[in-house]
Amino acid sequence: MKYLAAYPAALRGQVEQLIAQGRLADLLRGRYGDAHDIRTDRALYDYVSALKNEFLRNAEPLSKVAFDSKLHVIRNALGTHTTVSRVQGSRLKSKREIRVASLFKEVPLEWLRMIVVHELAHIRVREHDKAFYQLCAHMEPAYHQFEFDLRLYLTHLDGGGDRLWAASAAPGLL
């Protein structure tokens, strides 16, 4: 239950019970619709830019947004945010990049939104402190629910469960 380590023991116990009863996948599928269709880096860039313009209009522009298949989906590394500063002429220029783990290509839109909101919030707040999560919740009021459910899904995958939103698992093709 490494993805749920930060949650209360009683809650983890409930999750263990759901897994033991084989009900976790159905619970997640019942709570969310189909996978989103943002599959390319270009589409991801547009999606992230729209959210950034809505909430962080005055922040510096993003130089790169991409899915990254090499990102290990471990705690706090669902995405990355980097700022590379370098001197250009007489000015210091910083480049902001956001990378999102490829896993997010095949999930409900709510979870993609959650990770994008997370990485955008880091433009303003570096640490995972109270101010950080307040900003996340401002951008997405259901942020905490989405993060918890995503962690349930990671726990499901970690236990050898199927990718519930993978294209090959899409219903209605027969």
Ligand SMILES: [Zn+2]
């Ligand atoms: Zn973070």
